[in-house]
Amino acid sequence: xxxxxxxxxxxxxxxxxxxxxxxxxxxxxxxxxRDGARVLVAPPGEQLSVGVxxxxxxxxxxVAGARKxxxxxxxxxxxxxxVACSDTAIAATMFTATPSVDSLYRETSYGQVSWQADTDGNxxxxxxxxxxxxxxxxxxxxxxxxxxxxxATAAGVNLGLYQHRLYVLPSTVACSWSGYAQVGxxxxxxxxxxxxxxxxxxxxxxxxxxxxxxxxFDLDDDGAIDGTCPWGAWPGGGQYCDDxxxxxxxxxxxxxxxxPHKDQMGWISPGGVVTATTAGVYTLGPLETSPTSSxxxxxxxxxxxxxxGDYYVSFRRRIGFDSNMRLDYADSTSIHTRxxxxxxxxxxxxxxxxxxDPANGLTITQASHDATAARITVSTLxxxxxxxxxxxxxxxxxxxLAGATCGGCAGTPVCTAACKIDRxxxxxxxxxxxxxxxxxxxxxxxxxxxxxxxxxxxxNGENCITCPSDCAGRQSGKPTARFCCGFGGPNAxxxxxxxxxxxxxxxGSVCCGDGICNGTETSASCGRDCAR
Numbered sequence: 001x002x003x004x005x006x007x008x009x010x011x012x013x014x015x016x017x018x019x020x021x022x023x024x025x026x027x028x029x030x031x032x033x034r035d036g037a038r039v040l041v042a043p044p045g046e047q048l049s050v051g052v053x054x055x056x057x058x059x060x061x062x063v064a065g066a067r068k069x070x071x072x073x074x075x076x077x078x079x080x081x082x083v084a085c086s087d088t089a090i091a092a093t094m095f096t097a098t099p100s101v102d103s104l105y106r107e108t109s110y111g112q113v114s115w116q117a118d119t120d121g122n123x124x125x126x127x128x129x130x131x132x133x134x135x136x137x138x139x140x141x142x143x144x145x146x147x148x149x150x151x152a153t154a155a156g157v158n159l160g161l162y163q164h165r166l167y168v169l170p171s172t173v174a175c176s177w178s179g180y181a182q183v184g185x186x187x188x189x190x191x192x193x194x195x196x197x198x199x200x201x202x203x204x205x206x207x208x209x210x211x212x213x214x215x216x217f218d219l220d221d222d223g224a225i226d227g228t229c230p231w232g233a234w235p236g237g238g239q240y241c242d243d244x245x246x247x248x249x250x251x252x253x254x255x256x257x258x259x260p261h262k263d264q265m266g267w268i269s270p271g272g273v274v275t276a277t278t279a280g281v282y283t284l285g286p287l288e289t290s291p292t293s294s295x296x297x298x299x300x301x302x303x304x305x306x307x308x309g310d311y312y313v314s315f316r317r318r319i320g321f322d323s324n325m326r327l328d329y330a331d332s333t334s335i336h337t338r339x340x341x342x343x344x345x346x347x348x349x350x351x352x353x354x355x356x357d358p359a360n361g362l363t364i365t366q367a368s369h370d371a372t373a374a375r376i377t378v379s380t381l382x383x384x385x386x387x388x389x390x391x392x393x394x395x396x397x398x399x400x401l402a403g404a405t406c407g408g409c410a411g412t413p414v415c416t417a418a419c420k421i422d423r424x425x426x427x428x429x430x431x432x433x434x435x436x437x438x439x440x441x442x443x444x445x446x447x448x449x450x451x452x453x454x455x456x457x458x459x460n461g462e463n464c465i466t467c468p469s470d471c472a473g474r475q476s477g478k479p480t481a482r483f484c485c486g487f488g489g490p491n492a493x494x495x496x497x498x499x500x501x502x503x504x505x506x507x508g509s510v511c512c513g514d515g516i517c518n519g520t521e522t523s524a525s526c527g528r529d530c531a532r
Contacts, residue, residue, distance in 0.1 A: 062266030085196035091125035184211035215242035218344035259314035408439020463488030
């Protein structure tokens with residue numbers, strides 16, 4: 001039922017486009033009005049329920065042409081609050097300078113959107129200074145807009161000529177924000193800034209007018225905005241964290257829009273967007289360059305067949321307004337989602353790096369890049385062996401050994417063509433300086449007797465018959481004086497007598513490092529025991 005009544009929601013405002021039809025459940029505070037609107041609050045112990053019935057704008061709607069904006073520079077007469085920037089400086093920031101809001105939008109839209117400086121045709125940029133009878137101490141921005149419109153109309157400004165009204169306020173007004181605007185308002189929009197020198201704030205708020213929400217972080221890819229931002233303690237945590245886009249916090253610098261925002265605005269030509277319907281290698285030109293001039297697509301959509309939606313993959317370079325972009329984004333692939341309102345950055349990939357989504361059976365890799373393009377590999381997990389990512393069922397993948405080592409042996413494991421670890425190369429038969437019998441028994445532990453090492457290894461089968469050079473004692477002279485160390489041959493006396501000091505009963509394995517060149521040790525395999 002259309003009653004014409006207006007309601008203000010108590011509490012945090014939901015992010016909704018202007019013109020969206022909603023169903024709200026709550027209760028009205030009797031006798032309370034704010035700016036002529038009834039106040040709607042949640043029932044005790046509950047939260048307000050806001051459900052979207054219909055939105056007036058489609059998901060991708062072409063925003064193009066010369067946008068007509070009037071700038072009202074607002075002063076407050078009750079306590080003398082004024083905007084510090086001159087009208088000339090504001091006009092330059094908005095329309096005529098390099099950089100300006102106009103030049104940014106021309107570049108990021110590939111020449112499809114501009115901001116018209118002189119809509120009223122008087123030969124001057126449409127910037128008008130007005131004064132309102134208010135103190136600016138309560139952030140009653142709706143009242144301020146009404147008063148400013150009245151003052152402008154009284155001064156002869158035809159506000160009906162314009163699609164956008166941009167109100168520039170003194171930085172001393174009692175508001176917690178530096179910018180505030182309607183989202184997706186079509187041809188009757190307002191935006192407010194309280195920092196006259198920040199052109200990036202102008203561009204950000206006017207982006208809201210065009211239907212854009214914030215560019216945020218979602219590094220765990222759970223569909224929710226991260227609570228923190230790796231760049232610092234920014235308001236809203238990850239809400240504004242994707243500063244590769246002017247719809248994030250761009251910290252007083254200018255940025256182009258990210259891939260999903262350009263797609264949402266309809267600025268990318270049909271050939272500039274490709275969909276990864278199969279696994280393969282896709283070549284993308286820089287997002288900053290028009291696909292019609294480069295001949296390459298600039299956005300890759302990768303469908304998420306299980307969870308729904310798409311990944312938006314783009315290649316960013318330090319070009320034009322992105323020339324001072326954070327190095328983390330430069331020459332790298334950005335992967336976004338746009339589940340509803342904000343764009344969510346889930347990963348940035350340099351060459352050789354891979355993003356994996358097991359739930360949807362996908363991997364995305366920036367294989368390589370140069371100044372003109374990046375090569376992006378999209379794989380499904382069932383055929384992903386060889387993509388450099390250790391996916392479920394794999395022990396390794398190419399050079400990615402997933403931390404596998406040779407333990408204490410000095411060699412290096414390798415990954416097989418079947419993505420399994422092969423440790424046959426871990427041992428080389430040499431007990432290297434870093435190896436011990438405990439850490440690498442395959443190289444440092446040997447077995448069996450070694451005839452000729454001066455030790456009668458009796459337990460390993462040496463005696464005066466099998467190895468007389470090691471075990472022969474006195475074999476001539478009086479029979480009572482003859483003896484043979486070890487356990488074999490004539491006159492064997494075993495290994496116990498002190499006269500058999502070089503005889504050993506050691507059996508089984510021997511260790512490189514025990515000071516005896518025994519077993520199968522040689523000067524090559526165990527230089528520590530066997531001198532040349």
